[in-house]
Amino acid sequence: MSSLHLKNNKKGPAPAITPDDLVFADGFIFHRAISEAKVLFTQVVQQAYFQRVSLSSTGFYATPEIHYDRAKGHGHPFLYFAVGAAVSEVEVDAFTGMTQILRTDILHDAGDSINAGINLGQIEGGFVQGAGWLTCEELIWDAEGRLLTHSPDTYKIPTVSDRPREFNVRFLENATQRLTIHGSKAVGEPPLMLALSVREAIRDAIAAFGAAGGEVFLKVPATCEAIFTSVKKQKAARNGAAVDLSPKVAQPNSP
Numbered sequence: 001m002s003s004l005h006l007k008n009n010k011k012g013p014a015p016a017i018t019p020d021d022l023v024f025a026d027g028f029i030f031h032r033a034i035s036e037a038k039v040l041f042t043q044v045v046q047q048a049y050f051q052r053v054s055l056s057s058t059g060f061y062a063t064p065e066i067h068y069d070r071a072k073g074h075g076h077p078f079l080y081f082a083v084g085a086a087v088s089e090v091e092v093d094a095f096t097g098m099t100q101i102l103r104t105d106i107l108h109d110a111g112d113s114i115n116a117g118i119n120l121g122q123i124e125g126g127f128v129q130g131a132g133w134l135t136c137e138e139l140i141w142d143a144e145g146r147l148l149t150h151s152p153d154t155y156k157i158p159t160v161s162d163r164p165r166e167f168n169v170r171f172l173e174n175a176t177q178r179l180t181i182h183g184s185k186a187v188g189e190p191p192l193m194l195a196l197s198v199r200e201a202i203r204d205a206i207a208a209f210g211a212a213g214g215e216v217f218l219k220v221p222a223t224c225e226a227i228f229t230s231v232k233k234q235k236a237a238r239n240g241a242a243v244d245l246s247p248k249v250a251q252p253n254s255p
Contacts, residue, residue: 064179080177082190084108086127088164088197092205094235097228099202101131104164106194111177111185123169123191130195132158135202135222202227210234 021032028038048055068075089103106127110119136156140148149155176183199222207216209231218230 079179080111080185082109082185082187083172084123084191084194086194086197088201090198090201090205092202092227092231094209094228094231097224097226097231099135099205099222099224099227101162101164101198103166103168104197105168106191107170107172108187108191108194109172109175109185110187111175111180112183113171113187114182114184116171119171119187120169122187123194124163124167126189126191127195128158128163130192131162131198132156133192134195134199134220136162138221138223203230206230206234209238211238 017031023030023032023035024041027041029041029044030036030038045055047053063079066076066079068077084106085108086104086106088101088105091100091102093099104127106123108119108123110123113119136158138149138155140154142148175185177185199218199220202222203216203218206218206227207214210216210233214237216230217233219226
């Protein structure tokens with residue numbers, strides 16, 4: 001930028017400046033050899049703006065060692081896989097279909113975690129999001145194809161009260177991932193799938209209301225209505241009776 005100069009109070013010509021000579025520190029820019037001649041960083045940014053000089057830079061990370069032949073169905077399309085395990089304990093109320101996650105234990109592979117606090121939040125948040133997806137976030141349309149569950153009062157998302165009462169998360173140890181930043185692994189949406197342990201725990205609890213063995217039918221999301229219906233089927237099957245759970249249409253009262 002022609003209008004920006006570093007003044008040299010020393011005798012002799014000013015040295016030629018290269019990018020490697022410039023130091024950015026404490027809100028200033030200065031030459032390594034002339035540390036007393038400082039320019040405010042904000043001044044440099046302002047000059048760049050007025051002279052229409054871009055100070056931005058972009059980059060793109062190309063994952064190494066990945067390749068895949070779609071025609072042959074052969075290759076190595078991913079550098080690594082996100083791995084985790086979860087065990088959940090739930091309590092089901094057969095009279096209402098309501099459920100509570102009592103405890104969840106998670107072991108997740110985050111490689112060499114760079115920031116354990118952030119990764120912990122991602123795992124816990126992803127798990128609760130997954131639990132909502134599998135238990136309460138239901139989409140319902142009317143006969144005309146209009147979405148009925150379109151707002152917070154009709155579409156239930158998980159809240160803090162829906163998290164497990166006891167929530168234990170541990171990171172897999174000695175899990176350095178090669179060819180990644182500091183041996184770490186991405187931790188974002190993968191923990192969402194660990195919430196399948198909640199759905200299967202609910203299904204196992206429903207099975208306890210019926211005879212041993214057999215299949216437990218439970219739709220997704222496993223809402224209170226779905227759980228209540230499934231429990232009722234289990235009880236009927238245990239007693240050897242059929243149960244009609246088809247939806248009924250209310251008839252108007254006769255005059």
